[in-house]
Amino acid sequence: MQFIDLQAQYQHLKAQIDRRISQVLTQGHYILGPEVSELESQLADYVGVKHCITCANGTDALQLALMAMGIGPGDAVFCPTFTFFASAEVISLVGATPVFVDVDPHTYNICPQDLERRIQQIQTQGKLSAKAIIAVDLFGLPADYSSLSQIAKRHNLRLIEDGAQGFGGKLNGKVACSFGDLATTSFFPAKPLGCYGDGGALFTNNNETAELLRSLRLHGKGQHKYDNVRIGLNSRLDTIQAAVLLEKLTVFPTELERRNQAAQAYSSVAAKLGFITPHVPEGYYSSWAQYCLQAEERDKVMHSLNQAGVPTMIYYQTCMHQQTVYKAQYQAGDFPIAESLAQRIFSLPMHGYLTEQQLEQITSALQQSS
Numbered sequence: 433m434q435f436i437d438l439q440a441q442y443q444h445l446k447a448q449i450d451r452r453i454s455q456v457l458t459q460g461h462y463i464l465g466p467e468v469s470e471l472e473s474q475l476a477d478y479v480g481v482k483h484c485i486t487c488a489n490g491t492d493a494l495q496l497a498l499m500a501m502g503i504g505p506g507d508a509v510f511c512p513t514f515t516f517f518a519s520a521e522v523i524s525l526v527g528a529t530p531v532f533v534d535v536d537p538h539t540y541n542i543c544p545q546d547l548e549r550r551i552q553q554i555q556t557q558g559k560l561s562a563k564a565i566i567a568v569d570l571f572g573l574p575a576d577y578s579s580l581s582q583i584a585k586r587h588n589l590r591l592i593e594d595g596a597q598g599f600g601g602k603l604n605g606k607v608a609c610s611f612g613d614l615a616t617t618s619f620f621p622a623k624p625l626g627c628y629g630d631g632g633a634l635f636t637n638n639n640e641t642a643e644l645l646r647s648l649r650l651h652g653k654g655q656h657k658y659d660n661v662r663i664g665l666n667s668r669l670d671t672i673q674a675a676v677l678l679e680k681l682t683v684f685p686t687e688l689e690r691r692n693q694a695a696q697a698y699s700s701v702a703a704k705l706g707f708i709t710p711h712v713p714e715g716y717y718s719s720w721a722q723y724c725l726q727a728e729e730r731d732k733v734m735h736s737l738n739q740a741g742v743p744t745m746i747y748y749q750t751c752m753h754q755q756t757v758y759k760a761q762y763q764a765g766d767f768p769i770a771e772s773l774a775q776r777i778f779s780l781p782m783h784g785y786l787t788e789q790q791l792e793q794i795t796s797a798l799q800q801s802s
Contacts, residue, residue, distance in 0.1 A: 433781060433790060435743040436622050440785035441687075445679050452675035465671030471678050472633070478681065479609045479635050483642035486633045486669035487649045490596040490618025493632035494522040494566070496667065497592050497614045500644050501564060503528050508560035510550060510589075512542040513752040514770035515568045519594050520752045529560055532753045534767040538711040540570050540724075543769070544579035551587050564590040569598020569608055571747070572624060572691075572719035573712060577603060577611040584612075592616065596632075600624045600688045600719030608719070609635045619669075619677060624691070624719040625684055627673040687784030691720040694786050698723055701795040705802040708776075722747050726776040734778055736801035742794050745779045 434440075442449065456465060468486055476484040487493050503509060505527040511519050513532035523530040531554060534546040547565065554562050565584055567575040577593070584591040591612035595601075598608040599617045609615040617623075619631030636642050647653050652664030695718070699709045708726035712718050724747065727733045734744045751770045753762040764771070780794060 433741055433743060433793070434783075435745060435779075435781050436783045437781075437785050438621055438626075438783075441680075441783070444785065445683065448679040448682075449676055452679055453672055456671050456675050462671050464668055465674070467671050467674040467678060468669055471669075471674040471681075474678065474681060475633060476635070479607050479615075481610050481615075481635045482637045482639070484633050484635055485642060485645040485649065486631065486674065487665075488632060488667040488669060489630040490616060490620060490623075490632040491518040491522060492649075492665060492667040493616035493618070493634050494518060494592070494594060495525055496645055496648050496665065497616055497634060498522060498526045498528070498564070499648055499664075500614065500641055501590050501592075503563050503590075506561055507563040508554050509564045509566060510542075510547055510562070511566040511594075511752070512568050512570070512770070513767045514540060514748060514773055515570060515594075515752065516596070516748065517752065517755065518596075519566055519568055520755075520758070523566070524757075528563070530752070530758070531560075532751075532758075532762070532767065534769050535570075535773070536576070537769045539573055539576070539713065540773060541573065541575040542567050542580070544576055544583060547580070548583055551583070551589070555587075562587060562589060564592060566592045566594050567612070568594040568596075569601055571710070571724055572597055572601050572721040573710075573716060574598055574601045574603040574608050574611065581612075590614075596620075596623065597721035598719060600684060602717035604715045609633075613638075614641065619673065624688070624721050625677065625680060627676045627680075629670065629673050631669050631673045631677065632667075633669075683784075688719055690784045690786070691782060692718070694782060694791060695720050695723050697791050697795060698725075698780060698798075701798055705799060707798075707802070720782055722779045723782040724777050724779045726773070727778065728776065730776055730778050733801045737780075737794075737797050740793070740797035740800065742797045743781060746777065747779055748777075749774050 507528040593615035596618035601608040648664040652662035654661035
């Protein structure tokens with residue numbers, strides 16, 4: 433059994449994906465070929481925004497967002513401490529300072545109350561200029577953008593949606609990557625919508641921001657190839673990856689339904705066994721990038737599942753404030769919810785091609801592990 437079975441998905445779409453890739457190879461437009469603009473148009477329509485700008489990966493997408501906002505040295509950018517390293521790394525890459533925030537104990541997303549407190553701390557200290565919030569749609573569930581938007585407006589902050597895990601999720605009918613001033617996502621193979629390499633994208637309704645991002649992703653390009661009007665990146669989505677994503681997007685809604693069915697099957701069993709199961713608030717729809725449980729004796733449970741042939745993973749056993757590069761600025765207990773989660777959380781297999789037999793094997797193994 434695979435934790436994320438990309439091979440099953442490929443077999444399901446093999447003829448279509450092979451045909452798309454063959455077309456790219458025949459045409460020879462490997463960089464920013466026609467499939468890239470076709471994909472950008474379809475992604476923008478899916479999300480419900482005016483512009484999608486693809487790039488080389490999800491980390492670049494976040495960095496491009498910060499660059500487009502002019503964020504740099506002396507600026508503070510707030511982000512959750514319970515997330516993947518890229519969410520904080522990009523803040524440092526542009527010379528700004530990441531300010532970590534604890535997470536909500538139920539959704540695991542950035543906590544609005546703790547965010548408000550840490551913004552006020554930065555403002556009181558007066559050493560940094562509070563500029564932006566990066567909210568992460570963790571494990572497929574959109575963050576609380578109603579509260580976050582109010583906080584951002586109240587403190588004159590820009591709001592970036594890190595939808596690397598959230599693509600396909602929804603909040604009150606709005607699709608993930610349509611929130612905030614700018615939104616980003618990743619097409620890393622393990623994501624809900626993944627390609628066969630690296631890839632990323634940004635989403636905006638602002639025409640000027642879209643043009644700026646298209647310039648920044650291509651060495652700060654101006655009117656032509658040798659007209660560089662600003663410092664940018666070399667961050668383009670390969671045409672072959674765009675071709676793969678175009679075919680995967682056609683079955684994406686069905687895969688999301690199957691992910692949600694798998695999550696329901698897991699929760700119906702796990703809740704009875706005393707595990708803390710994921711919470712999806714009313715009005716939310718998760719894309720289930722990961723399905724995570726909490727257990728007091730995590731290592732024991734994971735060992736039992738692995739012995740039964742069920743692979744497991746931990747997302748994330750080290751918070752951002754505990755990472756070597758940042759930990760000198762913090763001490764144990766500064767982020768109690770995130771620190772507790774890091775000690776208790778683990779993930780079960782999750783993808784759109786889990787069979788009934790596999791789900792039965794996983795839930796039976798879960799029962800035996802408790």
